[in-house]
Amino acid sequence: MSVTPVLEMKNITKEFPGVKALDNVSLQIFAGEVMALLGENGAGKSTLMKILSGVYTKDSGEIYYKNIPLNVKDPKDAQNKGIAIIHQELNLVPELTVGENIYLGREPVNIYGRIKYREMYDQSAKYLEMLGEGRMSPSAKVSSLSVGQAQIVEIAKALSMDARVIIMDEPTDSLTDVETENLYQVIRELKQQGKALVYISHKLSEVFDICDRATVLRDGTFVDMKPVGELTEESIIQLMVGRPLYERYPKSKGECGEKVFEVSGLTNHKITDVSFSVRRGEVLGIAGLMGSGRSEVAKSIFGAMALTKGTVTIDGEEIKISHPSSAIAKGISYVSEDRKQLGLILDMSVKENITLPALKTFQKFFRFISVDEEIKTSEHYIEKMSIKTTGPMQKVVNLSGGNQQKVAIGKGLVTSPKVVILDEPTRGVDVGAKKEIYDLINELKENGLAIILISSEMPEVMGMSDRIIVMSAGCVAGEVSRADATQEKIMTLAMKNLTKSAV
Amino acid sequence: MKIDFKELLVRFRPLLGLIILAVIISLINPRFLSVNNILNVLRQTSINAVIAAGMTFVILTGGIDLSVGSILAICGAVSAFMIAADAGVAVTLFTTLSLGTILGVLAGIAITKGKVQPFIATLVGMTLLRGATLVFTDGKPISTGYDTAADIYAWFGTGYIFGIPVPVFLMIAVFGISYYVLKHTRFGRYVYAIGGNEEASRLSGVRVSRVKIAVYAISGLTSAVAGIILTSRLSSAQPTAGAGYELDAIAAVVLGGTSLAGGVGTVFGTLTGALIIGILNNALNLMNVSSYYQMIAKGSVILIAVLMDRKK
Amino acid sequence: MKIDFKELLVRFRPLLGLIILAVIISLINPRFLSVNNILNVLRQTSINAVIAAGMTFVILTGGIDLSVGSILAICGAVSAFMIAADAGVAVTLFTTLSLGTILGVLAGIAITKGKVQPFIATLVGMTLLRGATLVFTDGKPISTGYDTAADIYAWFGTGYIFGIPVPVFLMIAVFGISYYVLKHTRFGRYVYAIGGNEEASRLSGVRVSRVKIAVYAISGLTSAVAGIILTSRLSSAQPTAGAGYELDAIAAVVLGGTSLAGGVGTVFGTLTGALIIGILNNALNLMNVSSYYQMIAKGSVILIAVLMDRKK
Amino acid sequence: ANKTVGLVVSTLNNPFFVTLKDGAVEKAGELGIDLVVLDSQNDPAKEIANVEDLLSRGVAAILINPTDSDAVGNAIKIANRAKIPVVTLDRGANRGEVVSHIASDNVAGGKMAGEYIIEKLGKKGKVVELEGIPGTSAARDRGKGFNSAVKGTGVEVVARQTADFDRTKGLNVMENILQAQPSIDAVFAHNDEMALGALKAIQGTDRKIIVVGFDATDDAVKSVKEGEMAATVAQQPAFIGAKGVEIAKAFLEGKKVEANVPVGLKLITK
Numbered sequence A: 001m002s003v004t005p006v007l008e009m010k011n012i013t014k015e016f017p018g019v020k021a022l023d024n025v026s027l028q029i030f031a032g033e034v035m036a037l038l039g040e041n042g043a044g045k046s047t048l049m050k051i052l053s054g055v056y057t058k059d060s061g062e063i064y065y066k067n068i069p070l071n072v073k074d075p076k077d078a079q080n081k082g083i084a085i086i087h088q089e090l091n092l093v094p095e096l097t098v099g100e101n102i103y104l105g106r107e108p109v110n111i112y113g114r115i116k117y118r119e120m121y122d123q124s125a126k127y128l129e130m131l132g133e134g135r136m137s138p139s140a141k142v143s144s145l146s147v148g149q150a151q152i153v154e155i156a157k158a159l160s161m162d163a164r165v166i167i168m169d170e171p172t173d174s175l176t177d178v179e180t181e182n183l184y185q186v187i188r189e190l191k192q193q194g195k196a197l198v199y200i201s202h203k204l205s206e207v208f209d210i211c212d213r214a215t216v217l218r219d220g221t222f223v224d225m226k227p228v229g230e231l232t233e234e235s236i237i238q239l240m241v242g243r244p245l246y247e248r249y250p251k252s253k254g255e256c257g258e259k260v261f262e263v264s265g266l267t268n269h270k271i272t273d274v275s276f277s278v279r280r281g282e283v284l285g286i287a288g289l290m291g292s293g294r295s296e297v298a299k300s301i302f303g304a305m306a307l308t309k310g311t312v313t314i315d316g317e318e319i320k321i322s323h324p325s326s327a328i329a330k331g332i333s334y335v336s337e338d339r340k341q342l343g344l345i346l347d348m349s350v351k352e353n354i355t356l357p358a359l360k361t362f363q364k365f366f367r368f369i370s371v372d373e374e375i376k377t378s379e380h381y382i383e384k385m386s387i388k389t390t391g392p393m394q395k396v397v398n399l400s401g402g403n404q405q406k407v408a409i410g411k412g413l414v415t416s417p418k419v420v421i422l423d424e425p426t427r428g429v430d431v432g433a434k435k436e437i438y439d440l441i442n443e444l445k446e447n448g449l450a451i452i453l454i455s456s457e458m459p460e461v462m463g464m465s466d467r468i469i470v471m472s473a474g475c476v477a478g479e480v481s482r483a484d485a486t487q488e489k490i491m492t493l494a495m496k497n498l499t500k501s502a503v
Numbered sequence B, C: 001m002k003i004d005f006k007e008l009l010v011r012f013r014p015l016l017g018l019i020i021l022a023v024i025i026s027l028i029n030p031r032f033l034s035v036n037n038i039l040n041v042l043r044q045t046s047i048n049a050v051i052a053a054g055m056t057f058v059i060l061t062g063g064i065d066l067s068v069g070s071i072l073a074i075c076g077a078v079s080a081f082m083i084a085a086d087a088g089v090a091v092t093l094f095t096t097l098s099l100g101t102i103l104g105v106l107a108g109i110a111i112t113k114g115k116v117q118p119f120i121a122t123l124v125g126m127t128l129l130r131g132a133t134l135v136f137t138d139g140k141p142i143s144t145g146y147d148t149a150a151d152i153y154a155w156f157g158t159g160y161i162f163g164i165p166v167p168v169f170l171m172i173a174v175f176g177i178s179y180y181v182l183k184h185t186r187f188g189r190y191v192y193a194i195g196g197n198e199e200a201s202r203l204s205g206v207r208v209s210r211v212k213i214a215v216y217a218i219s220g221l222t223s224a225v226a227g228i229i230l231t232s233r234l235s236s237a238q239p240t241a242g243a244g245y246e247l248d249a250i251a252a253v254v255l256g257g258t259s260l261a262g263g264v265g266t267v268f269g270t271l272t273g274a275l276i277i278g279i280l281n282n283a284l285n286l287m288n289v290s291s292y293y294q295m296i297a298k299g300s301v302i303l304i305a306v307l308m309d310r311k312k
Numbered sequence D: 001a002n003k004t005v006g007l008v009v010s011t012l013n014n015p016f017f018v019t020l021k022d023g024a025v026e027k028a029g030e031l032g033i034d035l036v037v038l039d040s041q042n043d044p045a046k047e048i049a050n051v052e053d054l055l056s057r058g059v060a061a062i063l064i065n066p067t068d069s070d071a072v073g074n075a076i077k078i079a080n081r082a083k084i085p086v087v088t089l090d091r092g093a094n095r096g097e098v099v100s101h102i103a104s105d106n107v108a109g110g111k112m113a114g115e116y117i118i119e120k121l122g123k124k125g126k127v128v129e130l131e132g133i134p135g136t137s138a139a140r141d142r143g144k145g146f147n148s149a150v151k152g153t154g155v156e157v158v159a160r161q162t163a164d165f166d167r168t169k170g171l172n173v174m175e176n177i178l179q180a181q182p183s184i185d186a187v188f189a190h191n192d193e194m195a196l197g198a199l200k201a202i203q204g205t206d207r208k209i210i211v212v213g214f215d216a217t218d219d220a221v222k223s224v225k226e227g228e229m230a231a232t233v234a235q236q237p238a239f240i241g242a243k244g245v246e247i248a249k250a251f252l253e254g255k256k257v258e259a260n261v262p263v264g265l266k267l268i269t270k
């Protein structure tokens, strides 16, 4: 283990209008090591890394590379100086191919300035192979990929830069365990090669799997830096939150009631013959690999995707859903996995986002929308989910990722639904907030809602669900109860259809 | 709630620009500030302002409407024809306003159901309707005639209520209603939401297609109102009326701080923008600036205004 | 790599539309297919096509350029003036092309550094430059004169190479180069990338501002080329030349399947789009369709073509 | 067999040229000639394309109402090369060969209007000139004639503004000028559309101002008869169109035709 850091950020301060995102923060990164960067949502992790990669400029502080002052002007400059970053939010050009995205800004050209496509695609294939995605074609358009696959492309892109410092901001956010394991493999290799890595994650187990040291931030300030060996999950949480947290997956004592929601034979070009039912006060988990069609099931139920066959029944009554608005009217709500594209209207305020699906209920005389009631309602959700915001009027775009996620969930509840579909509800959410969301799920359960929980985080599905169905290649591969659920059982089911037909 | 001065400044920057412009002009030419001239400017602005009010709805959803000038022309021609044919003022107004609305609805349908880009759908609308107007009028102006109905009709463009020109009243009414709808109703909120993120709006249960058709209908309606004001001001409808008005209306909307990407802006800003353009036209005439230099002056002022607005 | 027929069909749908159109027209009027008339159509299309080639770059980045007609006019005026003043053909061409490019660069700077929306920046450019052209020409056409230089200059618009009109050659050259640049160079990739996701491109290290300035420069350059062809065809530069050309160019780009949102489209499609418009103009003339109905016919065909293109 | 003759009109968005076309169409009907009418939309590039298309289509003669005397040159040369006779209407051509030119003189018309105003005002007073679309030949020539008439007299042009040949703009611009100029005695507008707009603006005040227009469109003539507008310069567009067709026919039949047919200008007053 080297003692002097390759790269050091000292006393970095950054202020946004109304928020001091970073206050005198320092960070050291070592060659051949992975530095975990930890902290609650909005602690300033991404901001710090965006400064290092030239996206933001710092207000004050210094950066040193091997003790030499380093000045990063813009993203291109950061690349030239050997700093690569995988951003928290996907940053790909959907209309370009996988290979073009990986090499965007660094295309290999011949002496006439002509792009060498062959070389570009061959190289891209190599990096995809390394990440266990050898099946993905480098000439496929990124718009045809699922979120998880796109994330792999982002990782491949960072790898292809052959940088000395690689920053990964929640890289496994939308990956399942298989891909995560592949990523670990790659990270180990990079360590071998003497690269320095920064790893941001809210999945604490990953810190112990792959990181060597951890730096913890809280509210934009530096808290501590320690070798991972000296840490436990509890002590990390203690550092992050400032108090201990018990029970990662709180068990609810609620009893399941009668069947309220049932789908049968749902079929379209993405899913085949999907049937299941949910009871009042039940959490039905849906597990599966990336691209297994879980989100498609949710969207099909919600009227956002056309069905060729199948029925949806709520309270024993078969209903016709042609548009999300009719789903909402029938008491179904859906919290999308992609809060940025599908969940939120970023330029609108927290208040306007939360009340949007239920605006009808805020109408008073002359169809006048009552702002007072809107504020009251949104403050209720802000408080209930501890959304870190300056108030209901703050624009969602200025919230940290985790807090945006909470707003998206609030939006799903405001219509007082009977059935809630949560698609990756804790994606990008810190441990504390996760706990709050789990508590919320339990509260909903006790209130008699039927909940469908789609999640790629195995412990989460297993910890929170009463029953789990597993999807594989667009079909329901099987069902396991909470008591029987083990990681192996679920994985076996998830892989079931893959051997028969390649996805 | 605490007042956010920065936010307030951003909000009223177009207004600030308007005030600065007015002060400079009145220093150069004191006649500018006479009551008569101010009413004059307001009356002249009314046509562009009314169109721009409808355009604001469209642009807020992230669309654009290039057909406003042609809708104005055909509505004007139809209304002049009907007045001249003694169809009665009420029937004429109703028919004309309906026509404008329906034409807007058709554009909206082409855009939502036909999935044609708004720029193209309304560009085609602009060409088609101009052709239709020329066919309808045979390329010649249609006079409203000289009877009582024509006089009553002329009131909408030339009359006064308490010393204030009727078109100015109409403009205020259009903006008052637009403000209320955008600010305080569900529909208004949806307009902003669609401009902000169409897909997320759909998933929040917003009937995106309906709202979009409605905004083009509104734009068609305001164009028809403008067509009535214009035809009534002249007691005659020109087949070439309204050519190029789309650019003035869009300029007013953008000068008012509304983003062409949609989602952000106010109808109040649009009114300010329309007034800036109206004042500019008036002032250049008052100062007798030669027509070649007028274009340069107008371009420069708009550029400065927009640049000021973009500065952080 | 396996061939994707669906993809191929989408790719060549504009071409298919063109072919269908040509077949229908030649059935109605066999004269349409005469060699002379085809050369005729190509020559007439060249001006719009050349402008549309540059416009394709701009639109691919998600921008728009409304100033092309005014750049054409001022470049035409300057080149006619220089030829008449015996500045020599080479010097004139160089100056004119540089002028167009520089004007494009200025628009690009206003858009990237000044953060003015492209629609507005180029709308202002359109007005300013039209004013400047009128001032420069004093509102009068400038004849290139009657000497040898004027004759050489006239060759660019009226001459032939191996029986093919020079403007057609120029058009082919512009499209050939554009195709290569967009398809095979880094710059071309960046144009698509910026249109697809500007923020992602920036974060990938693409110098977004530079690329954007370059596309407006290209659009200025092609407008200058079009200005030279036009002025040389007429041996005279009109102060009002090019008015409204931006809409034809944009229509050509969109008919060719390029999305106004940016990121998707080809310059080959644009050529097809320009030919559709050119053929339409020619055919309507050959068939003696009255000019009012021409607008209606043109609007309808464009609408049908776009609707066909939108269908899955 | 019927001969086909082409007519290329500078614009059909202006009543004056619509009347010119109507005159030609009517005459062609009488004489049994197929007339193909194309509209140049005030764009010389469209004009040259129109001529090319007519040649492609095959016509025996071309009547052309140029958008601009300079710019039409190459279009006429193309017709010359194809050995198709050309007759210019209303505006002449500075290049190329034409068998006949039929026109009333815009410069002379402007002068006529100017002289009328001078006389009406008793050689002293303040006038406003409303100009046509900047850069068009009609705007240039009419302005030139008018200004040559008033130059050196006691009649002063106090405001000179463009209203783009448009009635609405004529109204707005005149309203603004009325605010700026405390005393105005007369208005000369480059066409009747602007004159009628200006008239509306004046009618909104209680000021007495003479309005003189150009073109003698139906609306304008009616207005003159009603005693609203003072005068308008008539160019007899229908006659120009009809005469063009006659001359083309005569030429094709091998008869000798006049190279220059001046069409009288008439000042229409009450």
Ligand SMILES: Nc1ncnc2c1ncn2[C@@H]1O[C@H](COP(=O)(O)OP(=O)(O)OP(=O)(O)O)[C@@H](O)[C@H]1O
Pocket: A016, A017, A019, A020, A021, A039, A040, A041, A042, A043, A044, A045, A046, A047, A048, A088, A398, A399, A400, A401, A402, A403, A428, A430
């Ligand atoms: N562009 C911005 N404008 C204003 N405030 C911002 C901006 N970006 C971030 N912030 C604020 O800065 C703080 C730190 O945000 P940052 O994204 O760095 O958090 P994070 O630690 O990455 O959180 P998460 O785990 O949720 O991703 C937050 O309070 C956030 O609201």
Ligand SMILES: Nc1ncnc2c1ncn2[C@@H]1O[C@H](COP(=O)(O)OP(=O)(O)OP(=O)(O)O)[C@@H](O)[C@H]1O
Pocket: A143, A144, A145, A146, A147, A148, A149, A174, A270, A288, A289, A290, A291, A292, A293, A294, A295, A296, A337, A456, A503
């Ligand atoms: N826009 C798209 N175009 C084409 N195919 C897509 C698109 N989005 C997703 N797919 C494909 O649809 C299938 C299901 O994807 P989806 O993202 O719904 O899966 P998922 O089970 O929800 O996985 P994830 O955990 O990644 O969300 C995959 O084969 C994916 O590649």
Ligand SMILES: [Mg+2]
Pocket: A045, A046, A047, A088, A169, A400, A401
């Ligand atoms: Mg973050």
Ligand SMILES: [Mg+2]
Pocket: A294, A295, A296, A337, A423
């Ligand atoms: Mg999913």
